[in-house]
Amino acid sequence: MAVDQQERDSYTGYLTTGHEWNGIKELNTPVPRAVYFFLALSVLFSVVYWILMPAWPLGVTYTKGLLGVDQRTTVAATLNEAAIDRSVWTRRIETEGFAAIQSDPKLMEIVRNAGRTLFGDNCAACHGHDAKGGPAYPNLTTSSWLWGGKPEDIFNTIRVGINSAHKDTRVSQMPAFGRDQMLPRADVMKVASFVYSLTHPDATTIDPKVDPKIDPKTIEAGKEIFAANCVSCHGDDAKGNPELGAPDLTDKSWIYGGSLEAIDTSIWGGRQGQMPSWEGRLSELDRKILTLYLLDKRTVTP
Amino acid sequence: MLLGVVGRDDPIGIHGALIFAAGILTIFLIGKDYYAPEPSDERFASYYDDPTKAGIVLAMIWVVFGLAVGDWVAWQLVNPNLTFGGGWSSFGRIRPVHTTAVIFGFGGNGLIATSLYVLQRTSRARLPDQLSPWFVLLGYNLFCVLAVTGYPMGITQSKEYAETEWYADIWLVVVWVVYFLIYLRTLARRKEPHIYVANWYFMAFILVVAMLHIVNNLAVPVSIGHAKSYTLFSGVQDAMIQWWYGHNAVAFFLTAGFLGMMYYFLPVRAGRPIFSYRMSIISFWGITFLYMWAGSHHLHFTALPHWVQTLGMTFSLMLLVPSWASAGNALLTLNGAWAKVRDDATLRFMMVAAVFYGLTTFEGSFMAIRAVNALSHYTDWTVGHVHAGALGWVAMITFGSIYAVVPWVWKRKSMYSAGLVEAHFWLSIAGALVYVFAMWNSGIIQGLMWRTYSEDGTLTYSFVDSLIAMHPYYVARAIGGLLFLIGGCIGAYNIWMTIKLPNPISEATADQPEPKAIGASPQPAE
Numbered sequence: 001m002a003v004d005q006q007e008r009d010s011y012t013g014y015l016t017t018g019h020e021w022n023g024i025k026e027l028n029t030p031v032p033r034a035v036y037f038f039l040a041l042s043v044l045f046s047v048v049y050w051i052l053m054p055a056w057p058l059g060v061t062y063t064k065g066l067l068g069v070d071q072r073t074t075v076a077a078t079l080n081e082a083a084i085d086r087s088v089w090t091r092r093i094e095t096e097g098f099a100a101i102q103s104d105p106k107l108m109e110i111v112r113n114a115g116r117t118l119f120g121d122n123c124a125a126c127h128g129h130d131a132k133g134g135p136a137y138p139n140l141t142t143s144s145w146l147w148g149g150k151p152e153d154i155f156n157t158i159r160v161g162i163n164s165a166h167k168d169t170r171v172s173q174m175p176a177f178g179r180d181q182m183l184p185r186a187d188v189m190k191v192a193s194f195v196y197s198l199t200h201p202d203a204t205t206i207d208p209k210v211d212p213k214i215d216p217k218t219i220e221a222g223k224e225i226f227a228a229n230c231v232s233c234h235g236d237d238a239k240g241n242p243e244l245g246a247p248d249l250t251d252k253s254w255i256y257g258g259s260l261e262a263i264d265t266s267i268w269g270g271r272q273g274q275m276p277s278w279e280g281r282l283s284e285l286d287r288k289i290l291t292l293y294l295l296d297k298r299t300v301t302p
Numbered sequence: 303m304l305l306g307v308v309g310r311d312d313p314i315g316i317h318g319a320l321i322f323a324a325g326i327l328t329i330f331l332i333g334k335d336y337y338a339p340e341p342s343d344e345r346f347a348s349y350y351d352d353p354t355k356a357g358i359v360l361a362m363i364w365v366v367f368g369l370a371v372g373d374w375v376a377w378q379l380v381n382p383n384l385t386f387g388g389g390w391s392s393f394g395r396i397r398p399v400h401t402t403a404v405i406f407g408f409g410g411n412g413l414i415a416t417s418l419y420v421l422q423r424t425s426r427a428r429l430p431d432q433l434s435p436w437f438v439l440l441g442y443n444l445f446c447v448l449a450v451t452g453y454p455m456g457i458t459q460s461k462e463y464a465e466t467e468w469y470a471d472i473w474l475v476v477v478w479v480v481y482f483l484i485y486l487r488t489l490a491r492r493k494e495p496h497i498y499v500a501n502w503y504f505m506a507f508i509l510v511v512a513m514l515h516i517v518n519n520l521a522v523p524v525s526i527g528h529a530k531s532y533t534l535f536s537g538v539q540d541a542m543i544q545w546w547y548g549h550n551a552v553a554f555f556l557t558a559g560f561l562g563m564m565y566y567f568l569p570v571r572a573g574r575p576i577f578s579y580r581m582s583i584i585s586f587w588g589i590t591f592l593y594m595w596a597g598s599h600h601l602h603f604t605a606l607p608h609w610v611q612t613l614g615m616t617f618s619l620m621l622l623v624p625s626w627a628s629a630g631n632a633l634l635t636l637n638g639a640w641a642k643v644r645d646d647a648t649l650r651f652m653m654v655a656a657v658f659y660g661l662t663t664f665e666g667s668f669m670a671i672r673a674v675n676a677l678s679h680y681t682d683w684t685v686g687h688v689h690a691g692a693l694g695w696v697a698m699i700t701f702g703s704i705y706a707v708v709p710w711v712w713k714r715k716s717m718y719s720a721g722l723v724e725a726h727f728w729l730s731i732a733g734a735l736v737y738v739f740a741m742w743n744s745g746i747i748q749g750l751m752w753r754t755y756s757e758d759g760t761l762t763y764s765f766v767d768s769l770i771a772m773h774p775y776y777v778a779r780a781i782g783g784l785l786f787l788i789g790g791c792i793g794a795y796n797i798w799m800t801i802k803l804p805n806p807i808s809e810a811t812a813d814q815p816e817p818k819a820i821g822a823s824p825q826p827a828e
Binding site for chain 2 (some may be wrong): 009011012016017019021022023024025026028029030031032035038041042043045046048053054055056057063065069070071072082086089110113114116117118120121124127129149162202212
C-alpha cells in the first residue's frame with residue numbers, strides 16, 4: 001500500500017498529501033489568500049460591530065455598545081415620529097365631529113385610503129373585502145343597520161361588538177322558536193310564510209312552478225302568530241328595532257337568507273350572531289376612521 | 303426493536319399498533335435466521351452494502367411521496383379548496399408531512415445509505431455487524447412513518463422541523479445512538495491511518511443532530527398513554543432553543559451530512575484529487591464552530607434581546623467564508639475534469655449542487671443582516687431561500703451521488719438510461735430555478751407591499767392585497783415544483799430499471815477492504 005507517498009498532480013502541479021482513500025487523493029494546495037483576506041475582513045467587521053452594538057453577555061447584563069442602540073428604544077422612537085407626522089390630520093379626525101369630517105373632501109380622501117387597509121386587515125375576513133358581507137355576515141354598504149346606522153351607533157358597535165366579551169357589549173338573541181318548542185312545527189312554517197310575504201307580495205299569485213305558491217290563509221294565520229310572538233322585538237310593522245338589534249323584516253337585506261326555507265330555518269333554530277369588540281385591538285382613531293369609511297361606502301354605493 | 307406500546311385510547315393507539323406490528327415483523331425476520339450457521343469470517347473480505355441498497359430504494363420512495371405532497375401543498379396555496387374539505391388535509395397538517403418526507407425521509411435515508419457506503423470504503427473496513435445497520439435504517443424509517451402518519455391526525459408539538467411528539471423523539475434517540483456507535487466502531491477498525499474528510503462531516507452530522515434533537519425535544523408528556531406533551535421551555539427561551547435547533551438542523555443535517563456525501567462522490571466521479579486538503583480543514587472547523595451561533599438570526603426584531611440578535615447576525619456573516627471555501631474546494635476539484643462535467647449528467651448534478659450551495663450560503667448570510675431581514679422576514683423570500691438550498695443543493699447532490707452509487711452497489715456497468723439521467727437533470731434545474739425565481743419575486747413584492755406607506759403615513763396595502771399580488775407567483779412555484787417532481791419520478795424509474803437489469807458485472811476486485819491489486823481503483827483523469 002502506498003501510504004504517505006506524495007505525488008505531483010500533473011494538471012495543477014501541486015503535491016498531494018500522500019494519503020489515499022478508495023482512490024481519492026487530496027492536493028496539498030495552499031489556501032488561497034482571498035480566503036484568509038475575507039475571513040479576516042468578516043471577523044474585523046464583526047468585532048467593530050460588537051463594539052458599536054449590544055453584543056456579548058456578561059452574567060446578568062451585556063455589553064451595550066458604543067452607539068447605545070437598543071431595538072426597543074429604536075422602535076418606540078420610530079413610532080413616535082410616525083405619530084407626529086400623521087398628527088397633521090389625525091388630530092382633526094380625533095377632535096372634529098363626523099359631519100364636519102365628512103364635508104372635508106381632503107380629509108375624506110385620507111379616510112378612504114386608511115379605511116380601506118384597516119377594513120381589509122381587520123373586517124374583511126367576515127364582511128368581505130368589498131364590505132358586502134355574505135351568508136351570516138351583514139352587508140355594510142346598505143342602509144339597513146341592525147344596531148342603527150347613525151355615525152355614533154356604528155362607532156359604538158365597532159367598539160363593543162355584538163354578543164362579545166366586552167362588558168358593554170350589544171346583546172341580542174333570536175330565540176329558537178321551533179327547536180325549543182315555543183311554537184309547534186306547523187306554526188313556524190306559517191310565520192315563515194308571513195315573513196316571506198312581507199318582501200314577496202306576489203307570493204300568493206306567482207306561478208307555482210317558479211316559486212313556492214303560498215296559501216293566503218297560511219299567511220293570515222302566520223300574521224296572527226307573528227303578532228303574538230315576534231312584535232316585541234321586530235315591531236308591529238315588522239320594521240325591526242335598532243335598540244335591540246332586531247332586523248327590519250320588510251327590506252331586501254337578509255343576513256341569513258330571504259328564501260322561505262332560510263326564514264323557516266332562522267325561526268326554527270334561532271340566531272345569535274357575534275361580532276368581536278375592537279376596543280382592545282384598534283385605537284379610537286382607527287375605529288373612527290372605520291366608521292367614516294363605512295358611512296362613506298354607504299353614500300358612494302347606490 | 304420492540305416497543306409494545308399498545309392498548310392506548312387516543313391517536314397514540316394507532317401508532318402503538320404500528321410500532322407493535324413493526325416489532326413483530328422484525329422478530330420474525332431475525333428469528334428466521336436463528337438456526338442459520340454462524341457466519342464465516344469470509345464476510346470480512348467484502349463490504350456490507352445491503353443496508354445501503356435498501357436505503358437508496360427507501361430514499362427514492364420518500365422523495366416521490368414528499369415532492370408530491372409538496373406540490374399538492376403548493377397548489378393549495380393557489381386554490382385553497384384543494385384540501386377537499388378534510389381536516390387532515392389542511393395546509394397546517396400537510397405541510398409538515400411534506401417537510402418531514404423530503405428532509406428526513408429522502409435526505410435522511412440518502413445520508414444513512416451513502417454514509418454507510420462511504421464509511422466502509424474510506425476506512426477499508428466492513429461494518430461491525432449485520433444487525434445494527436438494519437436497526438438504524440428500519441428504525442429510522444419507522445420514525446419517519448410515525449411522523450408523517452401523526453401530523454394528519456393532529457399529533458404535533460408545533461415545533462418547525464421537530465413536530466414529532468415525545469415517544470417518536472425518544473425512539474429516534476435510540477436509533478441515532480446506534481448509528482453513531484456504528485460509525486465509531488467501524489472507524490476504530492479502519493485500515494487507513496487517517497480519517498477522510500467525508501467522515502468528519504458525517505460524524506459532525508450524527509453527533510450534533512443528536513444533541514440538537516435531544517435538547518429541543520425536552521418535554522413532559524401529559525401521561526404515558528397520551529401523545530401530547532409540553533415543552534420544558536417557554537416564551538422567548540423556547541423560541542431561541544427552537545431556532546438554535548432549526549438553524550443547526552440546516553447546518554448539520556442539510557449541510558454537513560451532504561458535504562460528506564459531496565466529498566466522496568464528487569472526486570471519485572470526477573476522477574480528480576480534492577483541490578486542497580488545507581481548505582477542507584478551514585471549512586470544516588469554520589462551519590462547525592460558526593454555525594452553532596447563527597440560529598438567533600431567525601428571531602430578528604422579536605422579543606429576543608438585541609445582543610443575541612447581534613451575535614446571530616455577525617456569526618452568520620463570518621460563516622460565509624468557510625461556506626464559500628467548501629463550495630470553492632468542490633468546484634476547483636473539478637479543474638481538469640470539466641469535459642466530464644459537460645458529458646456526464648451525474649457529475650453535473652454534483653457541480654450544480656456545489657454552485658447552489660455557494661449561492662444559498664451567500665443569500666443566507668445576506669438575509670441574516672438585520673436591515674435585509676426587515677424586508678425578507680416572514681415573506682416568501684425565506685421559502686425561496688430554503689428551496690434554493692433544498693432543491694438546488696441537497697436534492698441535487700443526493701441525486702448525483704445516488705446515480706453514482708447505484709451501479710456500484712448493484713454491480714451494474716452503468717445506469718439503465720443515461721438519457722433519463724440527463725432528462726432528470728434538466729427537469730430538476732428548470733424546476734428549481736422556476737421555483738426560486740417565483741419566490742424571490744413574490745417575497746420581495748410581499749415585503750415591499752407590507753412596508754409601503756402613503757403620503758399620509760397610513761398603510762397603502764392590506765394583507766389581502768399582497769395575497770392577490772402573490773397569486774401568479776404561487777402558480778409558477780407550483781409548476782416549478784411539478785417539474786421537480788416529474789424529475790424525481792423519472793429518477794426513481796431509472797434506478798428501479800437499473801436494479802432490474804440482468805447480468806451484474808463480476809465483483810470488482812478493488813471494491814473490497816483488502817484489494818488484491820493495489821491502485822485498481824478509479825484512476826484520476828490525465
